[in-house]
Structures are given as structure tokens and as C-alpha cells.
Amino acid sequence: MNVIDTLRARGFIKQTVYEEDLYKLLDTEKVPFYVGFDPTADSLHIGHYIPIMAMAHMQRAGHKPIALIGGGTAMVGDPSGRSDMRSMMTKETIAHNVECFKAQMSRFINFEGDNAAIIANNADWLLNLNYVDFLRDIGTYFSVNRMLTAECFKSRMEKGLSFLEFNYMLMQGYDFLVLYKKYGCLLELGGDDQWSNMLAGVDLIRRKEAKDAFAMTFTLLLTSEGKKMGKTAKGALWLDENKTSPYDFFQYFRNVEDCKVAECMKLLTFMELDEIEELTKYQDERINAAKERLAFEVTKLVHGEEKAKLALEQARAAFGGGGEMPTANIAGGITSVIDVMVAVGVAKSKGEARRLIEGGGVSINDSKVASIGEEIPADAVAKGEFVLHKGKKVHVKVIIG
Numbered sequence: 001m002n003v004i005d006t007l008r009a010r011g012f013i014k015q016t017v018y019e020e021d022l023y024k025l026l027d028t029e030k031v032p033f034y035v036g037f038d039p040t041a042d043s044l045h046i047g048h049y050i051p052i053m054a055m056a057h058m059q060r061a062g063h064k065p066i067a068l069i070g071g072g073t074a075m076v077g078d079p080s081g082r083s084d085m086r087s088m089m090t091k092e093t094i095a096h097n098v099e100c101f102k103a104q105m106s107r108f109i110n111f112e113g114d115n116a117a118i119i120a121n122n123a124d125w126l127l128n129l130n131y132v133d134f135l136r137d138i139g140t141y142f143s144v145n146r147m148l149t150a151e152c153f154k155s156r157m158e159k160g161l162s163f164l165e166f167n168y169m170l171m172q173g174y175d176f177l178v179l180y181k182k183y184g185c186l187l188e189l190g191g192d193d194q195w196s197n198m199l200a201g202v203d204l205i206r207r208k209e210a211k212d213a214f215a216m217t218f219t220l221l222l223t224s225e226g227k228k229m230g231k232t233a234k235g236a237l238w239l240d241e242n243k244t245s246p247y248d249f250f251q252y253f254r255n256v257e258d259c260k261v262a263e264c265m266k267l268l269t270f271m272e273l274d275e276i277e278e279l280t281k282y283q284d285e286r287i288n289a290a291k292e293r294l295a296f297e298v299t300k301l302v303h304g305e306e307k308a309k310l311a312l313e314q315a316r317a318a319f320g321g322g323g324e325m326p327t328a329n330i331a332g333g334i335t336s337v338i339d340v341m342v343a344v345g346v347a348k349s350k351g352e353a354r355r356l357i358e359g360g361g362v363s364i365n366d367s368k369v370a371s372i373g374e375e376i377p378a379d380a381v382a383k384g385e386f387v388l389h390k391g392k393k394v395h396v397k398v399i400i401g
Helices: 003-009 019-028 046-060 091-105 131-137 151-157 168-183 192-209 246-254 258-268 273-279 287-303 305-318 337-344 350-358 378-383
Strands: 013-016 032-037 064-069 118-121 187-191 214-218 327-330 362-364 385-390 394-400
Touching (some): 003 019, 003 046, 013 192, 019 214, 032 046, 046 214, 064 168, 091 118, 187 192, 246 305, 287 305, 305 394, 327 337, 337 350, 337 385, 337 394, 350 362
Parallel strands (some): 032 064, 032 187, 064 118
Antiparallel strands (some): 385 394
16 A cells, blocks of 8 residues: 555645655655654654654655754744744754654654664754855745745744744755755655745755655644644643653543544554544443543553553553552542642651652642642542542542542
8 A cells, every 4th residue: 555545544644745746656666755853852742743653654664764853943943833933952952852852753663674764963964054155056946925925934924033034944945955965855744834844845856956856744633622732731742751751641642532532543553444443433431442542552652561551550540440549538628739648648747748749749630739839629629539649650549528
């Protein structure tokens, strides 16, 4: 099966350029392709997940992945999908973040073997550019009038678009050109918010090199209300367990909307489509089994099977599915988290409880306790129970009253 058929059947593809030609190319050749990643943190997050899964499907079909780290463009800032300017970064921070990215990507794509993935850093060619040469050789292929119609610039025009940011499209287009020359890269993949920048690279190669180049964007993971999935009470849903624990990660997907379970399974796991259809055909209480399976499969991919099994056991114990999570009862008048910790025995004293909270090691359900004066959340009180977490290993189901 052509990988485009696979990606389309699983719901990845949003837009393509010259799709008929691309389909034929992917049918007959092993095509180098790239996805860009901004190294603005030391962990990938759920927003990167779909492009990484697409890379995995492409590599399994025999095509060669190039993970392009935006070490150069991170020193400028990308206006795409933003209303403010992204902070600039040091070379040392970027290098550290690249190593973190590679470790996380290694769970999805192979960096060894005959079809090994490559990590490239656009700082290698952007930071030493001669500005006059760049304008003469690359800038001449870009129309300012056309650039101003791009969505990524429209949203910034009211607040002011700096010339620094205006150069971003040229640099991303130049990235594609360099990867084409260096690795024979013919295809750029990315989120749909990058469409304008991706088209710039396709157009640059076709005009400057008189060669075919292609772009494909992927759907964004949205809630039924059209908001990006992956936002939690504590911020982004990270792939690093020190930023989002495997249990919290599991619980996020265990609690997705019923109508989104099949979509998430298709995009975020390697489960077969017929199995997904069977698991999600009922939109009643039976969907809970599918949610649990989704959460397990995604957590296994990101954190490994052992941690996924532990998260599954903890979740079942906490929410009525068996397991070994201890249960404790507290009086209805206890509202302080510190008092709860002492009452259920996860802290020997209020002083110890305070230290644990200040160290960021205490959570109620999926929300970290941020201050020593915090009280039990109102929704937990109304429900009459909640799960108290101390660190990664102590979990107590607390029943009120």
C-alpha cells in the first residue's frame, strides 16, 4: 500500500501539493523527507506527536526521515500560529534540547540501520550566511506582496511584524533547498499551520533548481470545540515524564471525549484500523474500554510498556477497576491539603507535608498542588473522593465523609 493511502486512511493528511505526482513518486522511489522541530524546550509535547507518527509510518514504508532541528531559526522566532514573538535561545540550550528530542523520537523512528533517520540542524548553514549573497541568491525568488497574504503574517500585522520575523519564511524555504541539495530531500511534512512556509520551500526548489518538490500537512489534534488537544491544568502535555508523569499522561487520554477516541487511536497508535473500528463502534458505556486501550497504547509508545502497565493499574485502582491502590477516609470538615496528607499518612507531620508540596511532589487527581495553602478542589469535594499522589510511587484514593 502507498504510504499516502495509509496516512489518509488514518486521518493524517490535511493538504498536499501536487498530490498525484507525489503519489507516483512514493510508489516508485524511496524518498528522503523532513519535518522541522523548534528546539524551544527540552522535551517534545503532544503537538509534535502527529508529525512524529507520520515520520514513523513513512519510515516503515521505506522512506528516509530527516528531523530538522531549527537551531538557526530558533534564534529568530517563528510567527506561525502566534500573536507574539518567540524568545531567542543560546547554542548551548539548543544543543541540549536536540539530545532530548532524539532520545524521545527514538521510541518512534529508527536512527540506525539501512534506512536510518537523520538529525540535521539548520544552524549549520543559517548562522554563517552572507546576508548580501543570501538576498541575491534566495531573496530574489520571493514576492513581498505574496508573502503578506500568508496567514502566518496576517495575524501579526496588527501588532507589528518585525523584519526579523519576516525573514522566517525565506529561511524555512532555504532549509528545504539545502536539504534537497545535501540529502536529495523532496518532501516536507508538518502541521497545517506551516502551510505557507512549506509552499515557499516547494516554490523555491522548483524555480531555482527546476526540480519537483512536495509538501504535505497534517491535521491538528482538536477537541470537539475546535481547541487544540494537549492542554491541561498544568500546561502542555509533555513527552518527558519529569514534566508530565506517565500516570497523568495516561489519564489525559483515558478522559478524552467519546467522539475523539477513534480519531486518537488512528493518529496516535499503530493499532490496526479494523480493531479500532470494532472497539469504537459503540458510543455508550462500552467506549470506556476503548478509552483505556487508547491511553495504554499511547503511554506505552511514549514511556514504555512497564510504565504504561503501572499507570493502567493505578488508574483502575483509583477509579473502580480493581488493583492495589490503598484507600483512606477523611472527615468532611478537612479541607486543607496539608491536613489531608497528615490524616491519610502520606506525611508524618505538617512540616513534612509543606516540604513535599514546595518540592512539587504532591498532586490531587491530575493537578499539582501549587502552594501550601491550597485546599481540596471543589469538584473533588462534590464528587466525594479523589486520588492523592505523593511523588511517582505513592497514590491514595481518599474518600470524604
